[in-house]
Amino acid sequence: MKVQSKLMRKVLVGAVATALVGGLSTSAMAADYPSKPIEMIVAFGAGGSTDTMARIFAKYAEEELGERIVVVNRPGAGGEIGWVHLANADPDGYTIGLINSPVVEVYPFTREETVGYSLDEIRPLANVITDPGVLAVSADSPYQTLDDLVAAVKDDPQSVIISHEGIGGDDHLAALNFAEEAGIDLSFVAYNGNAEATASLLGGHISAFEGNMSEAAAQIQDGKVRGLAVWADERVEPIAGVPTGKEQGYDVQAAASRGFAVPAGVPQEVYDMLLAVTRDVVENPEFQAEMDQLNMPINAIYGQDYVDFINDSHDRLKSLWEKDPWIEQ
Amino acid sequence: MDVLLPALGNVMAPMALLTLLLGTLAGMTIGALPGLSSTMGVALCIPITFSMPPELALILLGAVYVSSVYGGSVTAILLRTPGTDASIATALDGYPLAEAGRGGEALGMATLGSLFGGLFSVIVLIAIAPPLSTVALAFGPQEYTVLAIFGLVTIVGVASDRPLKGVLSAAVGLVLATVGLDAFTGVQRFTFGQSELFEGVPLLPVLIGLFSVSQAFNLCVPAGGGVLTSKEQKLKGRGLPLWHDIRRSLRTMLRSSVIGSVVGILPGAGTSIASFISYNEARRHSSTPERFGKGELEGVAASESANNAVTGGTLIPTLTLGIPGNAVTAVFVGGLTIHGLIPGPSLFTHHAETTYTLILSLLFANVLFAVLGLWLCRYLVVVTKVPGAVLGPMILVFSVIGTYALRNAVFDVWLAVAFGVVGYFMERWRYPAAPLVIALILGPILEVNFRRSMQIAHWDLTTFFTRPLSLTLCLLVVLAVAYPLWIQWRRRKLQR
Amino acid sequence: MTLDTIDRGVAMLMGVLCGVVVVVGLGMRGDAGLFPAIAGTLGLLACLGIGLDTLRSRPPDELPPTLPWQRFTVWSLCILGLLGLMVTVGTFVALPLFLLTSLRWLGHLRWAAALTIAITFSALIYVVFVHLLTVPLPAGWLVD
Numbered sequence: 001m002k003v004q005s006k007l008m009r010k011v012l013v014g015a016v017a018t019a020l021v022g023g024l025s026t027s028a029m030a031a032d033y034p035s036k037p038i039e040m041i042v043a044f045g046a047g048g049s050t051d052t053m054a055r056i057f058a059k060y061a062e063e064e065l066g067e068r069i070v071v072v073n074r075p076g077a078g079g080e081i082g083w084v085h086l087a088n089a090d091p092d093g094y095t096i097g098l099i100n101s102p103v104v105e106v107y108p109f110t111r112e113e114t115v116g117y118s119l120d121e122i123r124p125l126a127n128v129i130t131d132p133g134v135l136a137v138s139a140d141s142p143y144q145t146l147d148d149l150v151a152a153v154k155d156d157p158q159s160v161i162i163s164h165e166g167i168g169g170d171d172h173l174a175a176l177n178f179a180e181e182a183g184i185d186l187s188f189v190a191y192n193g194n195a196e197a198t199a200s201l202l203g204g205h206i207s208a209f210e211g212n213m214s215e216a217a218a219q220i221q222d223g224k225v226r227g228l229a230v231w232a233d234e235r236v237e238p239i240a241g242v243p244t245g246k247e248q249g250y251d252v253q254a255a256a257s258r259g260f261a262v263p264a265g266v267p268q269e270v271y272d273m274l275l276a277v278t279r280d281v282v283e284n285p286e287f288q289a290e291m292d293q294l295n296m297p298i299n300a301i302y303g304q305d306y307v308d309f310i311n312d313s314h315d316r317l318k319s320l321w322e323k324d325p326w327i328e329q
Numbered sequence: 330m331d332v333l334l335p336a337l338g339n340v341m342a343p344m345a346l347l348t349l350l351l352g353t354l355a356g357m358t359i360g361a362l363p364g365l366s367s368t369m370g371v372a373l374c375i376p377i378t379f380s381m382p383p384e385l386a387l388i389l390l391g392a393v394y395v396s397s398v399y400g401g402s403v404t405a406i407l408l409r410t411p412g413t414d415a416s417i418a419t420a421l422d423g424y425p426l427a428e429a430g431r432g433g434e435a436l437g438m439a440t441l442g443s444l445f446g447g448l449f450s451v452i453v454l455i456a457i458a459p460p461l462s463t464v465a466l467a468f469g470p471q472e473y474t475v476l477a478i479f480g481l482v483t484i485v486g487v488a489s490d491r492p493l494k495g496v497l498s499a500a501v502g503l504v505l506a507t508v509g510l511d512a513f514t515g516v517q518r519f520t521f522g523q524s525e526l527f528e529g530v531p532l533l534p535v536l537i538g539l540f541s542v543s544q545a546f547n548l549c550v551p552a553g554g555g556v557l558t559s560k561e562q563k564l565k566g567r568g569l570p571l572w573h574d575i576r577r578s579l580r581t582m583l584r585s586s587v588i589g590s591v592v593g594i595l596p597g598a599g600t601s602i603a604s605f606i607s608y609n610e611a612r613r614h615s616s617t618p619e620r621f622g623k624g625e626l627e628g629v630a631a632s633e634s635a636n637n638a639v640t641g642g643t644l645i646p647t648l649t650l651g652i653p654g655n656a657v658t659a660v661f662v663g664g665l666t667i668h669g670l671i672p673g674p675s676l677f678t679h680h681a682e683t684t685y686t687l688i689l690s691l692l693f694a695n696v697l698f699a700v701l702g703l704w705l706c707r708y709l710v711v712v713t714k715v716p717g718a719v720l721g722p723m724i725l726v727f728s729v730i731g732t733y734a735l736r737n738a739v740f741d742v743w744l745a746v747a748f749g750v751v752g753y754f755m756e757r758w759r760y761p762a763a764p765l766v767i768a769l770i771l772g773p774i775l776e777v778n779f780r781r782s783m784q785i786a787h788w789d790l791t792t793f794f795t796r797p798l799s800l801t802l803c804l805l806v807v808l809a810v811a812y813p814l815w816i817q818w819r820r821r822k823l824q825r
Numbered sequence: 826m827t828l829d830t831i832d833r834g835v836a837m838l839m840g841v842l843c844g845v846v847v848v849v850g851l852g853m854r855g856d857a858g859l860f861p862a863i864a865g866t867l868g869l870l871a872c873l874g875i876g877l878d879t880l881r882s883r884p885p886d887e888l889p890p891t892l893p894w895q896r897f898t899v900w901s902l903c904i905l906g907l908l909g910l911m912v913t914v915g916t917f918v919a920l921p922l923f924l925l926t927s928l929r930w931l932g933h934l935r936w937a938a939a940l941t942i943a944i945t946f947s948a949l950i951y952v953v954f955v956h957l958l959t960v961p962l963p964a965g966w967l968v969d
Contacts, residue, residue, distance in 0.1 A: 039961070045372075045736075052663050055375070072961055075736055077510070077527030084524065110515075114522050161785055167515045189470075189781045190512040192597075195652045195659065199596050202650065203466035205785065218651055218671040293669045327515035373958055493874040497839060500868030504846050507861045516857040519849070549900045549931050550893060718932035722924050723946060725904065730916075730950055734960040739912055746904060757889050758831050776860045783856075 033093055033270050037068040041089075041097035043082020045075040049214060049296070050258055053129060054098050056290050057260075060281040078166065080107055080116060087121035091265035093274065099124065101257040102170055105314035109321055110168055119314060120264060123271070124306045126278040127259035129291065130299035131212045132232040133174035134242065135162075136225045138201050141208070146182075146229050146248045149208065153184045161187045163197040163209040168327050173317070174231055174254030175210040176326055181250045201225065212256050213239065217295040231255065238295045257299065259306060275303055336685035339384045340693055348385050349690060352392030353697045359393065360400020363541040363728050366413045366533060367397040368656040369735070375664045383668040387687040390664050392694040394657055395447055395640045398600075399698050402439040402633050407432050407712050408556065410541040410724055414532070414770055415600040415636040417540070417763050418608045421487070422621065422628035428558045429624055432713050436706035437569040438626045439633045440699050442582055446634030447695035449586035450593065450641025454648075455688055459677070462649040464594050470781035471793050473598070475802040477775035480602040482809045483609045484767045490622075491759065498755070499764035505530045506772025513780055525740040532769055533735055534745040537728045539762040542749025545725040547756070548717030556713040556720070569703065570626055578630040581611045589635035593642015596654045599770055600639045607635035613812070641691065648676050648684060828887050829879040836876040843868035896931060903927045916962040920947040 040058055044050045051073060058069040074082040079100055089095035099122065107115050135146070143149045153160045164171040167190060179186045189206055191197035194215040201209045202224060209216075217238045219225040227242030231254040235244055245252040260278060262271065281287050282300045291298055301309050339345060352374075359370035370393045378386035398415055405416035406423030419439060426435035453461065468476075485495040508519045509529035520526040548554050585607035592603035611631035612621040621628050643654030644661075651672035653659040662672050670676060676684045712720070732745040752762050786792035793799050843865045850861030903926055910919035924943035928934045934942070954960045 048659075048663065052666070070959055070961070072737060074738075075528075076738075077524045080524055080527065081736075081738075114517070114520075114524065116524050158787055166512050187784060189784050190777070191781075192512070192777070193659075196597055199465055199646070199650070199652045200469060202652075203469055205469035218673050221671075222651075222673050222675065224650075224673075294666055493871055493878060497836075497868060497871035497875060500843065500864055500871055501839070503864035504843070504861060504868065507850075507864060511857045514855040514857045516854055518853065518857060518861060519846075546897075546900065549927070550897050552893060552896060716932060719928060719934070719942070721900075721931070722903075722927040725907075726920060726924065726946065726950065729907065729911075730954055730960075730962065733962065734954060734958065737961060739908075739963070742908060742911075746908065750901075757892070758828065758835065760835075772860075772864070779860075780856060 033273060034065055034067040036094060037070050038065070038093070039089075039095045040069050040071045041082050041086050041095065042071055042073050043075060043079035043086075043098065043100070045073055049131075049212075049294075050098055050100060052294065053258060053291070053296060056287065057128065057281060060284055060287050061277055064277045064280050078107075078169065079103055080111070083107075083122065084116035086261065087117035087263060089263045091263040091267075093262065093266050093270035096125070096260055096262050096274065097122075098258055099261045099310075100170075101127070101259070101310060102173060102313055102317060103168075103256075105310055106168065106173075106317050106321070108314075109318050110325075110327055119310070122261045123264045123266065124310050125260040125262055125271070125274055126282070126303065127257050127299060127301040127306050127309065128278075128282055129258045129296045131214045131256045131258070131296060132230050132236055133171060133210060133254040133256070134213050134216045134220075134230050134239070135175070135178065135208060135210050135228045135245075136201070136216055136220065137208045137228055138204065139224055139226050140204075141226065143208070143228065144226075145243075146178075146245065146250055149228060150182045150184055153182075153186065157185055158187060160207045161189055163189050163191045163200065163206050163211075165191055165193055165197065165211065170254065170256045171210045171212070172326065174252065177254055178229075178231070178245065178250060178252045181245075181252050198225070213297070214295040236297055257309075259301070278302070332681040332685050333689070335682050336689050339682070339686040340388065340689045345385060345388055345690070348381075348388050349392050349693055349697060352389040353396040353694050353701065356393035356396030356694075357400035357403070357698055357701065360397035360412055361403045363404065363410045363412050363537050363724065363731050365731055365734070367394055367401075367415075368660060370394070370397045371657050371660045371664070375660065378664060378668075383670060383683055384686045386664065386668055387683065388690040390661060391687050391690045392697075394661070395637065395691055395694045396698040398637055398640055399440070399443040399447075399633075399702065401636075402443065402629075403436065403702075403709060406435045406439060406629065407709065408720065408724060409544050410728075411536070413600075414536060414766060415604060415639070416632070417536075417601060417766060418487075418604040418632035419629055419636075420540070421608065421632070421763070422623070422625045425622070425624035426626070426629070427556055427710075427713050430557055430713075431624070432556075432710040433706050434570045434574075434626065435629050436709065437703060438574065438578065438629045440702035440706065441570070441575060442578070442585070442630035442633035443637040443702075444695055444699035445582040445630075446586045446589055446636070446638035447640060448692065449583075449634075450590045450638040451688060451692045451695065452641075453590050454641045454645055454691075455685075458645045458649050459674075461594060462646050464591065465596055465646040465650065465652060465654075467798060468595050469796070469799075470778040470785060471796055471799040472802060473595075473774060473778035474782055475793060475799050475806060476595070476598060476602070477771045477778065479802060479806050479809060480599075480605065480771050481764075481768060481775070482806055484605050484764050486809070486813055487605055487609050487612070487622075487763075494760045495764045498760050498762065499768040502765040502768025503772045503775075505535070505765075506769050507776065512777065523740075525738060529773065530769065531735070531741055531744070532766070534732050534741040535748050535769060536766050537732050538745035538748025539752035539755075539766060541724055541728040542745055543752030543756060543762070545721040545728065546749060546753040547721075548724070549721030550753075551717070554717035554721075555715070556717070569706075574626050578627045581607075581614070581627050581631045582634040584610055584614075585631045585635040586638040589638025590642040592635075593639035593654060594645050596646055596652050597774065599655070599774070600636050601767055601770055603635040603639050604632040605767065607631045609809075637695075644688075644691075647672055648687075649674065826889075828889055831889065832875055832879050836872040836879075840869055840872035840876070843872060899930060900927065903931075912963050915964050917947060917951060917964075920950060 042051050042054045062069050074085050086097035137143050194211050197209045200206050220227045220239050229245040230242045231245050231252045359365045374393050401412045401416035402419045405411040405420040407427050409420045409424040411417045411420050423435045485499050510527045588607045589603045592598050608631045612618045643658045646652040646654050647658040653662050732741050846865035847862050850858035907919050907923040921943040925939050928939040
């Protein structure tokens with residue numbers, strides 16, 4: 001409702017502005033960009049992993065841009081609220097936002113009836129972090145490899161219970177992907193975040209948990225939790241002892257990626273400038289060191305490549321969804 | 330223990346002391362303002378800590394955390410506008426005291442209770458954190474389910490002299506708690522297509538509406554309204570409770586501190602369970618239970634020692650296992666990791682000095698807010714003399730802006746105002762609001778853990794009675810229901 | 826209206842709502858509707874109990890405290906005005922206006938006193954929320 005009226009106002013103001021200043025607006029605007037603080041929309045709460053990355057990034061980007069970046073948290077609906085705000089913001093370069101793949105590209109079809117944005121309204125800028133999925137068990141668990149787990153499920157489907165962080169989220173999709181590869185059905189339990197799931201795993205209340213590497217790394221390094229598999233092409237540094245799924249014969253790739261995007265329609269000059277700034281920050285060794293410390297693996301994908309990355313993932317997941325929806329309709 | 334000395338040195342450094350003072354003042358203010366929760370206070374401080382050395386950053390975060398929980402008691406007592414669910418139980422007795430002109434005493438008791446609970450839990454944290462952390466792991470979904478039921482039963486009994494109205498209020502809270510996207514099936518429940526409701530009815534707007542906005546109505550609507558119930562009433566000069574009252578409450582403070590610390594250790598259990606269970610226990614052990622809810626200093630002490638004991642308790646699983654106990658400590662973990670401190674056992678070995686600096690700063694922050702609080706309470710209490718029609722608009726403005734600031738959503742502001750009107754009429758018609766809010770908090774804990782238990786146990790309901798811990802909790806629930814009924818029955822028999 | 830009449834009305838209304846929740850809940854897919862149904866049933870039972878309770882002959886049936894309708898209406902309009910102006914004209918136009926109106930007509934302060942409080946308090950909010958906490962309060966037409 002609010003979004004609509006804002007849109008109306010934007011259209012009106014835009015029409016009046018174009019009528020008044022004619023053609024010179026965009027290039028003149030781009031020339032002195034940025035001339036006021038830039039708003040960075042984070043679609044998750046303050047203090048979470050997306051927020052932490054955004055704030056560290058903002059610190060470096062401010063130096064590059066010479067202008068303040070105000071991080072604004074607009075959490076809700078698993079990120080959707082923030083992305084609706086991003087999609088509806090003025091495309092003048094003064095609003096940018098973080099998008100989280102794969103969830104940003106699945107909502108338009110899994111929530112087809114109600115979703116408040118479409119991928120056409122958001123133009124991806126650059127991916128920064130790709131945090132691979134991890135399947136882990138507690139250190140005293142009988143399962144040493146994926147094969148052990150699969151054998152146990154085949155023996156008694158009810159004996160293995162795996163946690164994920166919300167249906168339709170990246171963890172759930174990763175576990176489903178694995179189940180399909182292995183030809184088994186898994187019993188799931190939903191947890192609200194890594195903390196509760198880890199407590200339940202360590203307490204022996206569930207048999208395994210599916211989460212992200214950055215969250216599980218500390219527990220794995222401490223030896224309380226054993227990683228069964230990391231869903232990446234090759235092993236990842238902070239938990240190099242954990243084999244990939246591929247090594248064990250289950251070719252599953254799953255990760256949560258975090259990158260930046262702008263509202264569609266941002267002037268090309270502004271887009272290029274933001275892209276250059278992002279590149280400078282991501283390639284800054286100090287920024288990389290901070291990300292390292294947080295166990296967040298950098299995976300830089302810039303500009304058109306990132307747009308393709310999001311679109312490919314969208315198409316792949318959509319065809320999977322159409323074949324076998326993971327949320328019953 | 331040889332790390333304690335260098336850690337003490339860190340805390341006593343001039344910059345550290347200054348940070349501690351500023352953090353404590355900021356925390357007290359944030360806690361006192363409706364709409365600014367401890368979570369938000371800690372989250373807002375994190376960007377500031379970026380440029381600080383880790384020790385100072387932790388001191389700031391720690392000081393803001395513990396003092397914001399205390400700060401909530403000030404407005405809960407003087408204006409009946411609890412900023413978070415932690416201080417709802419404090420208002421039950423604190424506000425009647427303020428109405429009678431005894432706000433100073435109530436504040437003093439709240440301060441002493443908070444100090445006691447805070448110190449107790451920090452000492453527990455220093456002394457036996459690692460072994461205690463196993464408690465957090467022993468609680469599985471089954472135990473959480475029964476604990477949530479226990480909390481609900483307690484609150485219905487505490488909040489009202491007409492239990493049926495309390496049950497209705499709690500039932501409405503439970504229904505509201507089911508709104509949103511269901512995490513298990515992805516079904517949209519009662520969202521009416523509003524994306525603002527996908528993650529459920531947001532708690533703080535409802536809380537601010539039912540307590541703060543409705544209180545603004547209470548103060549503004551009657552001509553000549555105000556906090557003090559009659560114009561002739563003067564503020565009692567005492568800014569402190571009598572020694573006699575303090576001594577009487579010591580047992581209650583100790584019991585509440587134990588309850589608070591234990592509940593704090595359980596990830597996700599919530600501060601309000603601790604303060605309501607403690608309040609109920611204090612009333613059950615009191616020789617004058619009928620005075621609770623009408624202005625009993627012991628009730629204030631019970632709730633406040635419990636909610637401040639939770640602060641130390643929640644840090645136990647956070648620091649030892651890397652499992653944050655609540656939203657505040659989750660933000661805390663974010664703050665720690667930014668400084669390269671990954672919560673987990675290594676905090677007590679590799680980074681022991683920094684960790685103990687944090688723990689000691691909590692200790693100091695507790696003492697500091699107590700000193701500040703005891704000194705300030707005789708001045709703060711003057712607020713209760715301000716005419717209602719002047720206080721009301723200000724409370725409303727804070728509620729509106731504070732609600733908006735939670736997640737920058739106008740929707741939440743409308744929600745808070747709507748619940749304000751509902752709360753105003755609920756109070757006039759004697760429907761207690763506290764069960765609604767607590768049910769809104771406990772509902773998801775109850776539902777999610779019940780369904781997790783069922784998935785794990787494959788729909789075998791006996792799972793709740795075959796686990797020793799869960800069985801014990803079940804017996805406590807039965808006791809909580811049966812005890813008041815038995816007392817009533819005995820009283821009736823005696824009257825005959 | 827006595828409290829008993831009000832309770833009866835509340836019980837009827839909430840009972841119907843709880844009934845709707847139960848029906849909708851039972852129609853939900855999977856076990857998603859289980860809890861709405863349980864909570865709704867609990868509410869339904871409570872309503873039933875409250876309704877029956879009012880029928881029991883109980884000595885004095887109390888009247889709720891009288892509501893000063895005029896002041897209630899003025900105050901409600903002030904709040905609606907505040908919210909309406911906040912999202913259209915901007916927070917820092919709406920705040921002083923709201924404070925001034927409510928302090929003047931509900932608090933019966935003198936103009937000077939009301940104006941002073943309204944402006945100082947709005948300034949305080951501005952400093953705390955916009956400057957210290959960088960909350961993007963709706964700025965309305967002042968900025969756009």
